[in-house]
Amino acid sequence: MNAPAYNFAYLNEQTKRMIRRAILKAIAVPGYQVPFASREMPMPYGWGTGGVQVTAAVLTPEDTLKVIDQGADDTTNAVSIRKFFVKTAGVATTERTEEASVIQTRHRIPEAPLTEEQILVFQVPIPEPLRFLEPRETETRTMHALEEYGVMHVKLYEDIAQYGEIATTYAYPAKVADRYVFDPSPIPKFDNPKLDNCPALQLFGAGREKRIYAVPPYTKVKSLDFEDHPFEVQSWSEPCALCGSCHSFLDEIVMDDKGTRMFVCSDSDFCARQRGER
Amino acid sequence: MTERGFLDVAMQSAHAFRAIMQAVARPGRVLELGSDLEAPDPLLSSAAAVALTLCDFQTPIWLAPELRNENVIHYLRFHAGAPVTDEPGKAQFLFAMAGETWPAPALLMQGTHEYPDRSATLVIQVAGFAPGDVVLSGPGILSSEPFGVAGLNTSFWAAMVENHARFPIGIDVIFAAPGLVAALPRATEIRLLESV
Ligand SMILES: [Zn+2]
Numbered sequence: 001m002n003a004p005a006y007n008f009a010y011l012n013e014q015t016k017r018m019i020r021r022a023i024l025k026a027i028a029v030p031g032y033q034v035p036f037a038s039r040e041m042p043m044p045y046g047w048g049t050g051g052v053q054v055t056a057a058v059l060t061p062e063d064t065l066k067v068i069d070q071g072a073d074d075t076t077n078a079v080s081i082r083k084f085f086v087k088t089a090g091v092a093t094t095e096r097t098e099e100a101s102v103i104q105t106r107h108r109i110p111e112a113p114l115t116e117e118q119i120l121v122f123q124v125p126i127p128e129p130l131r132f133l134e135p136r137e138t139e140t141r142t143m144h145a146l147e148e149y150g151v152m153h154v155k156l157y158e159d160i161a162q163y164g165e166i167a168t169t170y171a172y173p174a175k176v177a178d179r180y181v182f183d184p185s186p187i188p189k190f191d192n193p194k195l196d197n198c199p200a201l202q203l204f205g206a207g208r209e210k211r212i213y214a215v216p217p218y219t220k221v222k223s224l225d226f227e228d229h230p231f232e233v234q235s236w237s238e239p240c241a242l243c244g245s246c247h248s249f250l251d252e253i254v255m256d257d258k259g260t261r262m263f264v265c266s267d268s269d270f271c272a273r274q275r276g277e278r
Numbered sequence: 279m280t281e282r283g284f285l286d287v288a289m290q291s292a293h294a295f296r297a298i299m300q301a302v303a304r305p306g307r308v309l310e311l312g313s314d315l316e317a318p319d320p321l322l323s324s325a326a327a328v329a330l331t332l333c334d335f336q337t338p339i340w341l342a343p344e345l346r347n348e349n350v351i352h353y354l355r356f357h358a359g360a361p362v363t364d365e366p367g368k369a370q371f372l373f374a375m376a377g378e379t380w381p382a383p384a385l386l387m388q389g390t391h392e393y394p395d396r397s398a399t400l401v402i403q404v405a406g407f408a409p410g411d412v413v414l415s416g417p418g419i420l421s422s423e424p425f426g427v428a429g430l431n432t433s434f435w436a437a438m439v440e441n442h443a444r445f446p447i448g449i450d451v452i453f454a455a456p457g458l459v460a461a462l463p464r465a466t467e468i469r470l471l472e473s474v
Contacts, residue, residue, distance in 0.1 A: 008288035017334050020295050024332070025395035027302050028450045028463035030417045034395040058299065060292045116304075145391035177417050177465065179446060199420075201303045216303045216418040216465075 009056035009089040015039055019057040019212070023203060026214035031176025032144070033127050038210040043084070047077055048106055048123030049207030052084070055104050055121045058203070059085065064092045066100035071108040071249070071266035078106075095269050107170075109191040111248045111270035114200035116217060122185045124206035127213065129173040129183040149181045152224060160229050169234065174223045176215055181224065190233045190249045195221040240265045243274035280349075281316035283330050283357035290314060294331040298452065301461040306414040306425035308407045311459040318349035325373060325403050325454035326353070332399075333360040333371050340369035344378045345403075369398060376404040376429035383441045383449050394446040397464075401452045404428055407460060411435060416467040425460070427453055432470070439468050 011019070015037075022036040041049040059065070067082045069075040073095040081104060082093050094100050097112040106123040114120060130140040133151045143149065152173060159167045166172075172189035175181050184195055185204060195202065195215060202215040215221060225231035239246045241262040248270055250263040265271035284290035290313050297311045317326035333339055339360045341350060351362050363369050366381040374380035380402065389397035404427050411426035412435055441448045441464055448464035462468075 008292065013287055013291065014334060016291070016295075017332060018336070020299070021332055021337070022395070023299060024302050024399070024450070025397070027299070027418075028465060029394045029446050030465060032394055032446060035393075058296065060296050061289065141392050201300070214303075218420045219417040 007088070008061075009059050009085065010041070011039065011053065011056045015053075016057045019053055022212045023054065023057060023214065026203070026212050027201070027216050029180075030216055030219050031180030031182040031213060033182075033206075033211040033213045036210055036212050038207045041207065043080065045208040046125075048081065048104070048205075050205030050209070050212070051104050051106070051121050051123035051207075052081060052205070053207060054203050054205035054212060055085065055102060056089070058119060058121070059089050059091060059102060061090055063089075063101045064094050064099055066094050066097065066103045067105075068103065068108060068110070068267075068269075069106045071110075071251075071270075072268045074268070096273075097269055107186050107188075108249070108266060109187055109194045111265070111267045112273075114194075114198055116199045118200040120198075120200050120202045122187075122202065122204045124183070124185045124204045124211070125208070126171075127183055127204065127206040127209050127211040129171075129181050144180060147179065149175075152181060153226075156224060157226065160226070166225070166229065166231075172223055172231075174221050176221055177219050178222075182213060182215075184221075188234060188249055189223065189231075192221070192223045192231070193233065197221075236263055238263055240271060240274070243271045245271070245274050248274075280353055280356050281318050283315050283326075283353075285314045287330075290327070291331045294327045297459055298328060298331065298461070301452065301459045302418075302450065302463050304418045304423075305416070305462055305466040306419065306423035306460060308455075308458050308460045310457060311454070312457055318347075318353045320375070320403075321345060321350050321353070321373070322403050322454055322456060324457060324459055325401055328401050328452055328454055328459070329354055329360070329371070329373070330357050333358040335359045335361065337370040338363040338368055340364070340366045340372040340381070342372075342374035342379045344375050345373050366398075372398055372400045374400065374402050376402055376427060377431075380434075383437050386449050388444065388447040388449065391447060394448075397447065398449045399452060400449055401454055402427075402430075404430070404453050404455045406455050407453070407458065410471060412471060413469045414462070414466050415469070417465045418463075419466070425462075427460075428455075435468060435470050438462060439470070442466060442468060 069078040386398040409424035
């Protein structure tokens with residue numbers, strides 16, 4: 001047998017097999033967090049080592065990879081992950097959502113609708129949606145086993161009592177396929193509706209916490225809410241200052257040292273397309 | 279002589295995994311699973327590709343009597359490093375042939391409600407696929423997916439209906455036909471058609 005000069009996509013075959021088995025079980029039990037033996041990666045944990053390991057396990061040399069960080073392709077984090085896979089897997093890369101077959105993301109879902117041909121890989125810092133209500137893992141595991149999500153509803157309802165609305169705007173919990181409550185990673189709740197019935201396979205990797213979970217294509221993802229306080233996404237009173245879009249997620253940015261501010265699309269590829277630049 | 283496994287392990291297993299993953303993500307959809315390996319009779323090369331992509335020293339394998347011969351056992355030990363067990367209830371992967379001996383899904387590792395991932399995957403070798411046995415729905419399926427497998431009878435489908443009823447515990451099934459793969463994970467709802 002010829003030993004390869006390097007490991008395709010960095011990880012050795014045994015590690016990829018272990019991660020691949022975890023991914024299949026994650027798909028088979030939508031929204032359930034599968035423990036896996038997360039490996040050290042040549043980048044710090046905050047840089048999405050869970051997402052990187054999932055991407056490494058699913059990539060083929062024919063893939064075209066897009067990496068976004070808060071909607072942008074050009075942050076240090078996104079650029080370094082893209083370079084990492086160009087070097088270790090020889091894949092093509094793109095900034096255009098519709099050209100990508102695998103998209104690794106931190107904190108956003110692209111505005112352009114995804115297709116059956118695409119795989120979306122999320123970088124997850126804290127996979128457990130019940131963590132802030134119950135720090136003990138044995139307890140949260142039992143709560144998931146018994147489908148005992150009362151504490152989560154109580155927390156959300158306390159928000160309503162205190163603020164008049166549900167205060168959670170990121171990492172907004174949702175129920176997958178009517179069974180598991182899950183954390184969609186710190187995406188804005190604006191993106192939650194895109195999780196639902198999405199044609200693309202969605203995979204989630206948490207490196208430090210050693211968990212992988214999945215939302216299969218065309219799977220119901222219902223953001224938690226109450227009859228008298230239905231789930232709502234963020235909205236803005238003005239359109240994107242660059243492209244004029246009224247239906248994308250906007251970031252507030254400071255324009256100059258006088259503190260002039262404006263709202264622009266967080267998804268830079270979407271914004272460029274809207275402006276006709278791509 | 280031992281038949282050879284993947285010529286290029288990293289590339290072949292990456293491609294095989296993509297096909298297997300898409301099959302599990304889209305239950306009932308039949309996808310191509312080609313590879314460059316040679317498999318010892320009567321193991322199909324698609325089933326061998328599943329084994330070499332997913333199995334290793336951490337995953338005990340059970341083989342149905344029709345598949346259990348010296349060559350197959352040696353092949354799986356040599357290329358996957360996987361231990362072969364006689365006890366279906368202890369196997370993480372089980373390989374069987376449609377229409378022949380296969381263990382009742384209820385007797386296999388189901389996982390627990392705390393750890394539903396600790397469950398068996400049953401790989402069934404089949405001659406081919408033909409919609410007509412069942413209609414599938416649930417996660418991975420837009421509305422419904424007609425599905426059928428050559429050589430599987432009503433009792434198999436009834437057992438799989440029971441398997442789904444145990445969700446989130448239960449087993450997951452991968453069907454391997456010559457050059458093809460399809461899957462039936464436990465989350466899939468199954469409606470039997472009258473003609474089965
Ligand atoms: Zn814009």
